[in-house]
Amino acid sequence: MEAADPFQFVCDRLGERVQLDRLALRGAVRLALKAAGFEARGVQPSEMAVVVTRMLPKELASCGVSDPEAHCARLAAEVSGLGARAGAESPDAVFRRLGG
Amino acid sequence: MGLPLDLFVLLATIAYVVVGLAVGVRLLRLARRTGAFPELALGLAECLLAGAVPPLFIVAQVVSEPEALVRGAAFLGHLAYTVGCAVMILFTWRVFRPEAGWARVLVYAAIGVLSAGGLLGMLRTLLVPDLAALRDPQTTAFLVMEWVSLVGFFWTAGEAFHHHGRLRKQRALGLADPVVVNRVLLWGVVGLGGVAAAGAPVVASLLGASVSTHVPTRLVCALATVVSSVAIQLAFLPPASYLRWVRA
Numbered sequence: 001m002e003a004a005d006p007f008q009f010v011c012d013r014l015g016e017r018v019q020l021d022r023l024a025l026r027g028a029v030r031l032a033l034k035a036a037g038f039e040a041r042g043v044q045p046s047e048m049a050v051v052v053t054r055m056l057p058k059e060l061a062s063c064g065v066s067d068p069e070a071h072c073a074r075l076a077a078e079v080s081g082l083g084a085r086a087g088a089e090s091p092d093a094v095f096r097r098l099g100g
Numbered sequence: 101m102g103l104p105l106d107l108f109v110l111l112a113t114i115a116y117v118v119v120g121l122a123v124g125v126r127l128l129r130l131a132r133r134t135g136a137f138p139e140l141a142l143g144l145a146e147c148l149l150a151g152a153v154p155p156l157f158i159v160a161q162v163v164s165e166p167e168a169l170v171r172g173a174a175f176l177g178h179l180a181y182t183v184g185c186a187v188m189i190l191f192t193w194r195v196f197r198p199e200a201g202w203a204r205v206l207v208y209a210a211i212g213v214l215s216a217g218g219l220l221g222m223l224r225t226l227l228v229p230d231l232a233a234l235r236d237p238q239t240t241a242f243l244v245m246e247w248v249s250l251v252g253f254f255w256t257a258g259e260a261f262h263h264h265g266r267l268r269k270q271r272a273l274g275l276a277d278p279v280v281v282n283r284v285l286l287w288g289v290v291g292l293g294g295v296a297a298a299g300a301p302v303v304a305s306l307l308g309a310s311v312s313t314h315v316p317t318r319l320v321c322a323l324a325t326v327v328s329s330v331a332i333q334l335a336f337l338p339p340a341s342y343l344r345w346v347r348a
Contacts, residue, residue, distance in 0.1 A: 037269030037276075050273055088198045091263050092276060094138045095283045098127065098336060 004082050006048035007033070007040035010056075013075055018065050028059040035059075042087060049080035105318060112322040112329070113154050119329045120150020123336045141191040146332070148184030153177055161235055161312075174225040174234055181245055182218030186211050188294075189252040196259040206255070210248050217244030237301070237311045249298040257291025260284055282346045286335035293328030297321050 011026050018025070032055035033040055038047060053076045060068035124146030131140035156177035160170055189210050197203035221241035228234050264284045270276035300320040301311045311317055334342055 035269065036273055037266035047270075047275055050275055054273055091195050091259075092267060092280050092284065094136075094195050095287070096277060096280045097134070097136070098130070098139060098142065099279065099283055099338070 005085070006043055006045045006079050006082060009079055009082060010048060010052060010075060013078060014060075014071065017071060018060070020060075020063055020065060024063055028063050029056065032056040032059045042085075042090065044084055045079050045082035046084075049076040052076040052079060105315065105322075109318055109322045112325040113158070115329045116150050116325045117154055119333050119337075120146045123332050124148075124151055126337065138191060138195050141187040141194070145184050145188040145191060148180040149188065150332075152180040153184065156180060164231070167231060170231055171225050171234065175222050178218055178221035178225060178241070178245075181249075182214055182221075185214055185245065185249045185252055188256065189214075189248075192252070192256045192259055196263065210252060214245060214248040217241045217248065221245065238305055243302065243305055246298050246302050250295060250302055253291050253294030253298055255291075257288050257295060260288030260291055264288055279343055279346050283335045286331040289331040290328050290335070293324040293331065296324035297328070300324070 007029060010029055011022075014020070014025055014029070015022060020028070030040060032051050033043060033048075035055050036047075036051045038051060043051070052072050056075075057068040057072045060071065065071065124143045127139045127143030127146065129143075131143055156173045159173035160177055163170055163173070189207055193203050193207045218241070221239065224239060224241055225234060264281065267276045267281040267284055271278060271281050297320075300317045304311050304314045304317040309317065338346075
């Protein structure tokens with residue numbers, strides 16, 4: 001399995017499939033992440049898949065992208081196949097462990 | 101109001117010491133197993149700030165002799181306060197902002213000022229000629245330490261509440277454990293308790309009131325201590341019934 005940046009992966013794939021300039025597209029993905037309580041840096045593929053399914057269609061629709069649900073369903077399946085990212089331990093992982 | 105307030109302060113302090121020690125020791129045991137920094141830092145902070153500082157300063161305030169015991173307790177109290185605040189600030193940095201350059205600068209500056217205040221306070225406990233002066237809680241050294249503590253707890257509360265806001269959104273999507281979401285909220289409450297407990301003496305000093313006799317200051321500190329004790333207990337040693345309630 002490939003270990004890639006899920007944010008970058010989603011932006012790259014969407015850029016190949018929809019008629020939207022790069023800044024608007026990245027902005028839409030960032031807004032979807034923010035609405036779900038994530039940041040582009042540190043989001044895991046499994047989390048990104050849920051964000052793409054649940055939050056991104058609305059953002060793409062507001063940018064005028066047609067049939068956003070279909071794009072997002074395909075994208076979610078692809079991003080969930082990425083390998084988990086290594087990196088600094090998240091605060092919630094720390095607090096989960098501290099609870100015993 | 102003297103006796104009821106004294107009793108309330110005493111009971112609040114005892115609860116804080118007991119809960120802080122229980123949580124601190126549990127976290128230090130966890131740190132021994134995992135070798136991870138957050139539990140080590142938080143365990144040390146709880147053992148020192150809750151378990152050691154209040155008893156040591158009570159001894160310094162109440163016991164009259166032998167003088168070496170009083171000076172030793174005051175010295176160790178300053179040392180425990182300094183190290184406890186430092187590891188609490190390090191915890192917030194390493195857990196919430198490990199990669200932020202501004203946070204690194206803030207941590208270095210805060211620990212530098214805190215260490216200077218702590219060293220000054222420790223030197224003072226050895227050098228002041230009489231015990232009455234030794235017991236003065238409104239020294240420059242102690243005020244410096246309280247200011248840094250205030251900033252540290254304010255930062256801790258801010259980071260915890262900010263992260264809690266994000267976790268609530270994640271929880272709505274089924275991506276966060278409700279117990280962890282609640283634990284982060286409780287940690288923010290502990291931070292607020294620290295802000296109140298460190299801030300009240302600072303405000304009293306700015307108003308020219310005596311920290312040790314000013315009723316509103318003592319009341320705020322005692323209430324903050326009670327709130328912090330409850331929040332620490334529920335966050336790190338929660339009863340099963342509380343966890344069931346949170347999950348429901």
